[in-house]
Amino acid sequence: MDELRWRFPLCSQALRLYPAPYRSEYGQQILQTLADMLDGSKSRPERASVWLRAVVDLPVSATKQQLLLAGGIMATIMPDYVKQSAVFGAVMLAPFTIFLFLDSITSHSLYGSFFWRPWVVATWIVFMPAIALFATSIAFGRWIMERRQRQTGFWKSLRNWRENWPMLAIGVLSFGVIILAFGHDSVHCVVRNPIPAIRYWHTTWTCIRNG
Amino acid sequence: MSRKTSNLMPQVSFSILLALSLKPRHGYELMQQVEADSRGIVKLGPGALYGAIKQLREEGLIEEIDGEGDRRRYYRLTEAGLRRLGAELKYFESTVKLAQQRGLTQGGLIWTS
Numbered sequence: 393m394d395e396l397r398w399r400f401p402l403c404s405q406a407l408r409l410y411p412a413p414y415r416s417e418y419g420q421q422i423l424q425t426l427a428d429m430l431d432g433s434k435s436r437p438e439r440a441s442v443w444l445r446a447v448v449d450l451p452v453s454a455t456k457q458q459l460l461l462a463g464g465i466m467a468t469i470m471p472d473y474v475k476q477s478a479v480f481g482a483v484m485l486a487p488f489t490i491f492l493f494l495d496s497i498t499s500h501s502l503y504g505s506f507f508w509r510p511w512v513v514a515t516w517i518v519f520m521p522a523i524a525l526f527a528t529s530i531a532f533g534r535w536i537m538e539r540r541q542r543q544t545g546f547w548k549s550l551r552n553w554r555e556n557w558p559m560l561a562i563g564v565l566s567f568g569v570i571i572l573a574f575g576h577d578s579v580h581c582v583v584r585n586p587i588p589a590i591r592y593w594h595t596t597w598t599c600i601r602n603g
Numbered sequence: 604m605s606r607k608t609s610n611l612m613p614q615v616s617f618s619i620l621l622a623l624s625l626k627p628r629h630g631y632e633l634m635q636q637v638e639a640d641s642r643g644i645v646k647l648g649p650g651a652l653y654g655a656i657k658q659l660r661e662e663g664l665i666e667e668i669d670g671e672g673d674r675r676r677y678y679r680l681t682e683a684g685l686r687r688l689g690a691e692l693k694y695f696e697s698t699v700k701l702a703q704q705r706g707l708t709q710g711g712l713i714w715t716s
Contacts, residue, residue: 418653421630421676425649428631428675449648456654 396423403446409454411461422450465554471538477531478558481524481566487516488569521569528563532556612691615655618645620664620680620688627668627679630656659684 397404400423407419426446433439466475495502502508507516535556539549553560612620615637622628622636633656634647647655656678659665664684668677680688702708 414657418657420674422649422653424675425630425634425652429634429649432631432635445646445648446650449650453648453650453654457657 396420396427399423400426403450406450406454409451410457414457414461462554462557466558470555470558471535473531474535474556474559477527478562481528481559481562484520484524484527485562485566485569487520491516517573518570521566521573524566525563525570528559528566531559532563535559611694612687613655614645615647615651616659616664617688617691619652619655619659620684620691623665623678623680623684624688627677629670629673629675629677631675633678 403423403426407415407422410419426442429442429446430439433442491502491507506512536546536549539552540546544552550556618637618641619633621640622633625636628636630649630652634649634652637645637647656665660667660678662683663681664687665678666681668679670677699708
């Protein structure tokens, strides 16, 4: 193995793209086969072709193995509540994605519609993402507690992305949506623009109260 | 023959089983045999090859054997692999027969006649 590592230092590093179990099982054989391919090449163009094939093949197959591993973990090891919280969060974020997408492709034609009324817009732009964030935070808390019972530290648990990525991704997304909503700079509620309607909630409330 | 698409073996896996039907081989030999069997159509890189080998081993269709001092690992067909290869070949045989009955193998396409 060491001899092959010396001969192919870059490829040895590229093997790190593969999941660790796969790498330990097949890493040496991959390097050995590459060495055999190069040894079997008779001319410089043939060797170049071998390298070209390897350059394309290794990242693609590494990605495939990573996805297979992640999929396998998702199907077997990942707790149900992690998946359920992610699905629930995704459903809560769906209106935000759909309405903004529809609005942008129809040149803001939804601005005057029912979906842009202050309380409706507040529901899909803040409350639903907040519920998504809450659900994924609860699930994440439970997950961390379970890991702590197994003597796994917080950061190590956090870095174990293959087992927690659905809830983390949805949690981060929903947090981003809320920050985006409150950080958006625009005019206030009377022109039915949703973001400032929430940002300047006091003005919005006054708007609603005054009709 | 009724057969679900999902049960069809991927081309690469089929080619590997076919290449191993003659004798046990290591990775590079497998690649060469697969390329020769497919007349150069199927060209594998080392990553794709071992991905397929892993899958076939997990399905119990091939197994690893001792390379007798060689640092290369050798693979051979299992009984289940041989049966599966036979089933795949039978399917292809029936497909070719069907194509022959329809005159497709003589270069004629039905919708152009």
